[in-house]
Amino acid sequence: MKKKLNPQTRKSFITYGLLLIVFIAVEILLKTGSISSMLQGLLVPICVYSILAVSLNLTVGILGELSLGQAGFMCVGAYASAIFSNLVKDSITQPVLRFTLAIFIGGIVAAIFGILIGIPVLRLRGDYLAIVTLAFGEIIKNVFAALYIGYDSAGLHISLKSQGDLGLKPDGKMIINGALGIGGTPNDSTFEIAFVILFISVIIIYNFIHSRTGRAVMSIRDNRIAAESVGLNITKYKLITFALTAFLAGVAGVLYSHNFYSLQASKFDYNLSILVLVFVVLGGIGNIRGSIIAAAVLTLLPELLRSINNYRMLFYAVILIVMMICTSNETIRTFFIRNFQKLKGLIIKNKSGSETVKEAE
Amino acid sequence: MALLEVKKLGISFGGLRAVDEFSIKIEKGELYGLIGPNGAGKTTVFNLLTGVYKPTDGSITLDGEDITGRNTIQINKAGIARTFQNIRLFHNLSVIDNVKVGLHNHYKYSSGTGVFRLPKFFKTEKEMNKKALELLSVFDLDKEAYLPASGLPYGKQRKLEIARALATQPKLLLLDEPAAGMNPNETAELMNTIRSVRDNFDMTVLLIEHDMSLVSGICERLSVLNFGQLLCEGKTSEVLSNPEVIKAYLGD
Known part of the structure; x- marks a missing residue:
């Protein structure tokens, strides 16, 4: 008995499959040493940007609210986990355990900030979320840039003035050194780990969208008044998504x-934050697979264009504009889709003549 | 005891008295019509009944439960579902998902269960699908179940809205101009649908309508609203031949 997959499930499985294929290809290239060290350094950032893009797509595409604070939440997660890792660096030496804990701590602290911002703002309609998240991102950045944290035998010391203000004893160690940030964080994230986390994130997002909660969220996006009329608690679902x-x-x-x-x-x-939003818009609002592709391509692009150093940003801008036109202009899009189908038809024809007839029917 | 009992309901917007001393009593299983000229306050009455507006005075009792002043969500949970004058579907969702959103509060599992695909997710989703398809087949929409709602023709969108409202398992169904924009054939079909909804689901229906063929065809009793006030009420045939009502519609 063959079970028929519904179109949503099929779509998500295609994405999982593509991700795995890309992963295996990159692994092979890594093993054979055919990736330049420059590109190797980009592998983790690509995963990071992809996670940022798919998660922002949840708020922008599925919930239909504009958020400009993605960098702020990322900053909170990064700092919270870096502080944690620096504190337990000597006590937990098992890197996998330490990093797993760090991931949960970073994620949960960021989620708490998300809820704190969401509670007042998500009750409102309109652009308030964009305004508040924009401010949040800037505030968080500036607070962390002015923050000094150190510890010694007397415990934690926190200051917003200067390193000297902490009054650390000679045995003390700095954790956050103001604008210089955090140094000495254990390098626990590798491409493999980053990929696994990206993969899990994508699964979580697809499962979220295609569940009772995701349906409720999308119905709120499509028609708030109707969603209320069938008894949905609007604020609750907005908050969960955010x-x-x-x-x-x-x-x-x-x-x-x-x-x-x-x-x-x-x-x-x-x-x-804007860059991540660009990934989401170019990849297609509400399109998870597109977000990952856009994030990967646009992160690689500046590096690939390095050979034409002086004109690098010019080309980057031109490619951005072309991509934007191609994805948003209806006429050009249908032109591409039509030609793509023609191309597909040609390939199938070359494989076997009889199949094309079936395809055409 | 009446299913819906509204006593001296009123609301003012600034100096404008949109609805004044409006009372209505609907028995269980009735097909009740609310008519009146444009701007008489019919939709405002619906918005008061469903909690979109809070009444400035008066009371609303549903099945013995006082629901005055509750919000839309609480009123839906208490058992009133509605459709809208201008269709409000979830356009990007499929037809079946529209109905499943309606079933939302009756088939529950947590967000975590959905994300981690626990066994309860599959079980509940299966039940929801079955129930939703059942509802859709009543409205002859089961063949279009997996199409996007925005792709349905106008008449079917109206039906889907009714199906979605019924999915919330209400005691009272409010229909705001269900025949608006329909041709005579579609209206005739709609009349059958509304009648079958009442019979199959044991539903009580209150509807606003301008189309007199529909009103005289299916409503058993009518209330007439004019300038926010109740003009008269009673059996459909009596109300429609009342000279006051004819005057309100046609002028002197």
Whole structure:
């Protein structure tokens, strides 16, 4: 007995399959040493950006609210987990256990911030979420840039003024050194771990969308008044979605902070939030697979264009604009789809003549 | 005891008295019509009954339970479901998912169960699918179940809205101009649908309508609203021949 998959399930399984294929291909290339060290350094960031993009797509595409604070949640997750890892670096030496804990801590702290922001803002209609998340991202960045945390035998010391203000004893150690950020975080995230987390994130998001909760969220997006009329608690579902987005952004932050030896708050600026939004818009709002592709392509692009160094950003901008036109302009899109189908028809024809007839019918 | 009892309901928007001293009593299983000229306040009455607006005075009792001043969600849970004058479907969801959203509060599992695909997810989803298809087949929509709701023709969108409202398992169904924009054939079909809903689901229906063929065809009793006030009520044939009502519609 063959069970027929419904179209939603099929779509998600195609994405899982594509991800696995790409992973295996990259692994083979890594093993054979045919990836430059420059590109190798980009593998974890690509996973990080993909997680950021798919999780933002949950808020922008599925919930239909604009959030500009993705970098802020990522920053919270990155710092929370980096502080944790630095504190337990000596007591928990098992890297897998330490990193698993770090991931949960980063994600949960970010989710708590998401809920705290969401409770007042998600009750409102309109652009308030965009405004508040934008402010949140900037505030978080600046607070962390001014934060000094150290510890010694007397315990934790926190200051917002300077390193000297902490009054550490000689045996003390700095954890966060203001604008210099956090140094010495154990490099626990590898491409394999980052990929596994990306994969799990995608599964979580697909399962979330195709469940009772996801249906409720999408119905709120489509028609708020009707959703209320069938008895849906609007604020609750908005909050759940937003918290999940923040959680995954926090997890991305954990991967990010454990990928580099040092971490500065200035990296989590407004541009990063906008960049992630660009991934989502170019990949297609509500399209999970598209978000990953856009994140990967646009992260690789500046590196691939490095050979034409001076014109790099020019080309990047041109490609962005072309992609934007191709994905949003109806005429051009149908042109591409039609030609793609023609191409597909040609390939099938070459394989066997009789199948094409079937296809045409 | 009446299923719905509204006493001296009123609401003011600033200085405008949109609905004033409106009372209505609907028995279980009745097909009741609310008519009146444009701007008489019919939709406002619906919005008051479903909690979109809070009444400034008066009381609403559903099946012995006082529901005055509750919000839309609480009122839906208490047992009133509605459709809208301008169709409000979840356009990007499939037809069956529209109905499943309606079933939301009756088939439950947590978000975690959904994300981690625990056994309860599959069990509940299966039950929901079965129930939703059952409902859709009543409205002859089961063949379109997996199409997007926005792709349905107008008449079927109206039906889907009724199906979604019924999925919330209400005691009272409010239909706001169900025949608006329909041709005579579609209206005739709709009349049969509404009648079968009442008979099959043992439902009580209150509807607003301008189409007199539909009103005289299926409503057993009518209330007439004019300038926010109750003009008269009674059996359909009596109300429609009342000179006051004819005057309200046609002028002097």
